[in-house]
Amino acid sequence: MTPYYEHDGITIYHGDVLHVLPEIDEQIDALVSDAPYSSGGMFRGDRMRNTVEKYVQTGQLVDRPNFSGDNRDQRSFLVWCSLWLSAALTIAKPGARVALFSDWRQLPTTTDALQAGGWLWRGLGVWDKTTIVRPYLGGIAAQAEYIVWGSAGPLDVADGAVSLPGVLRIVGPRGDEKLHIAEKPIEVLRWLVKLAPPRGLVLDPFMGSGTTLRAAKDAGRRAIGIEIEERYCEIAAKRLSQEVLVVA
Numbered sequence: 004m005t006p007y008y009e010h011d012g013i014t015i016y017h018g019d020v021l022h023v024l025p026e027i028d029e030q031i032d033a034l035v036s037d038a039p040y041s042s043g044g045m046f047r048g049d050r051m052r053n054t055v056e057k058y059v060q061t062g063q064l065v066d067r068p069n070f071s072g073d074n075r076d077q078r079s080f081l082v083w084c085s086l087w088l089s090a091a092l093t094i095a096k097p098g099a100r101v102a103l104f105s106d107w108r109q110l111p112t113t114t115d116a117l118q119a120g121g122w123l124w125r126g127l128g129v130w131d132k133t134t135i136v137r138p139y140l141g142g143i144a145a146q147a148e149y150i151v152w153g154s155a156g157p158l159d160v161a162d163g164a165v166s167l168p169g170v171l172r173i174v175g176p177r178g179d180e181k182l183h184i185a186e187k188p189i190e191v192l193r194w195l196v197k198l199a200p201p202r203g204l205v206l207d208p209f210m211g212s213g214t215t216l217r218a219a220k221d222a223g224r225r226a227i228g229i230e231i232e233e234r235y236c237e238i239a240a241k242r243l244s245q246e247v248l249v250v251a
Contacts, residue, residue, distance in 0.1 A: 007233075008240040012202075012225035013216050015243075017236045020208045023229045024090040031227070032203035034091050034101040035195050035215050037187060039073035041080045042108035081112050081119070087208060088120025094206075098159030100198035102128070103151045104187065113151050124153045130191050131172040150195065165197050186211065192218035199224050213239025221247055 004026040008015040016023045075083060088101075095101075101122050105113040117124050128150035136146050175188050196219045199205045203224055207215035210228030212235055219226035220243060230236050 007236045008243065010243070011220070013220055013243050014227045015210065015213070015216070015236055015239055016227070016229045017231075017233055018229065019231055020087045020229050021090060024087065024094065024208070027094050027206075027227065029094065029204060029227070030096045030099075031091070031094055031199075031206040032096055032099055033196065033199035034095065034099065034206045034208070035192065035198070036102070036208055037104040037211065037215075038084065038087075038209045039075075040104075040106050040109050041073050041075040042106055077112055080109065081116050084113065084116035085119035088116060088122060091206065091208065092121045092155055095155040097156055099155040101153050101155070102195045102198060104130075105149045105151055107145060107147075107149070110149055110151070113149075117151055117153055122153045122155060123157075124151065125158075126152055127169075128152060128167070128195075129170045130187070131170055133172060133174050135174050152198075161200060164200070167194060167197060187214055189214050189218050189221075193222055196222050196224050196226075210239055211235055213242045217242050 004016060004018070004023060006014045007017040016026075091101075101117065103113055103117060114124055130148045130150065132146055132148065134144075134146065136144050138144055171191055171194050173188050173190050175186070192215045196205050196215065199219075201223050205215065205219045205224050205226040207226065207228045210216060210230040213228060216226045216228045216239060228239060230239065
C-alpha cells in the first residue's frame with residue numbers, strides 16, 4: 004500500500020483500519036488509539052447524528068470536518084474494536100504496550116474489547132480535564148476521560164523504560180485551537196508515546212488530525228497513522244511538515 008505521507012520516520016495511510024493493518028510489515032512498540040467512542044447520546048437515534056451536532060456545544064461556530072464511525076451501538080462497537088485490536092496484535096512486538104482512550108460510557112466495553120482482541124489488560128490512566136468542563140447540576144461532572152492500557156503478553160522492561168503517572172491534569176484544546184472536533188491535547192499524547200522506547204514505533208489506527216504522530220515526532224519516536232477521512236490526512240501531513248518542537 005502506498006503511503007499518503009512518509010517522511011523522517013512518520014507514515015500516514017489513508018484508508019479503513021481493517022484494510023490497512025494487514026498491509027503493514029513493521030512491528031510496533033506501542034499502539035495509542037483514540038477510536039470514535041460512539042457514545043454521543045443515550046439512545047441509538049442520538050448516536051446517528053453527525054459529530055458536529057453531538058460534540059459541539061450549542062451556539063458554538065465550528066469549521067471542522069465531521070468524522071465517520073461514531074454511530075455504532077454497544078454490541079457492534081465491541082465487535083468492531085475487537086477486530087481491529089486483534090489485527091493490530093499480529094504486528095505488535097512481544098510486550099508492546101497498548102493505550103486506548105475512552106469516556107465513562109464506553110469504559111466497560113473498551114476493557115472487554117481490549118481483552119477480546121488478545122491483549123492483556125493492565126490498568127487505567129486518567130486524563131483530568133480540570134474543572135473547566137461543563138458542570139452537571141445535581142450530579143458529578145464528567146471531568147475525566149480514561150486510558151485503558153495493557154500489553155501484548157508479558158511486559159519486557161527494557162533499559163530506559165519509564166514509569167508514567169496515572170493521572171495527567173491538563174485543559175484540552177478549545178475553540179479555534181482545535182483541528183479535530185474530538186482532539187486531545189498534545190501534552191496527553193506526549194505522555195502516552197513514551198510507552199514506546201526512543202526511536203520505537205507507535206501506531207495510531209485513528210489518526211484524526213495527527214496529534215499522536217506529532218507528539219511521537221517531537222519525542223523522538225517513529226509513528227504510523229491510519230485515517231479514513233482524506234481531509235484529516237491532509238491536515239495531519241501539514242502538521243508533520245513542521246520542525247520538531249520538543250525532544251524528550
